[in-house]
Amino acid sequence: MGDELLAISIDSASGDGPRRVHCRLCGRPLTGADSRRTGLGPTCDAKLHPPAPDIRTRRHEVDQDALPGIDQAL
Template sequence: MTNQQQLHLDTQAPAHRYRYCRRCGRPLKAQDSRLRGYGEHCDPTQHPKPAPARNIDQDHIPGT
């Protein structure tokens, strides 16, 4: 086995790289965006969704 073959076997494959944003579908250009799978403006860790509205049954206020 040659040295090049041995080096190739020892290296691990890089992490999966996305070509398009998983949220909006735009092409990803930055290396860190490709590794995350989200563009700068779509990354859920940077821009979390607002909490859902909660409708809770409450007692009426007396005198209203």
């Protein structure tokens, strides 16, 4: 892996516009700047990097016993 060039999927047929970069996973052309930078489209990126679960949805109220010495008449 020394001095080898990294092969990037770019269609250089059109010389006047921006180069076409294709998704590394599905091969579709990428248009967004973030997608072109990462080399993955939004759908493929979501498949490889799913969002973390929202911890707030897993919280729930728990019935607790009163602490000793505290009056519950409040």
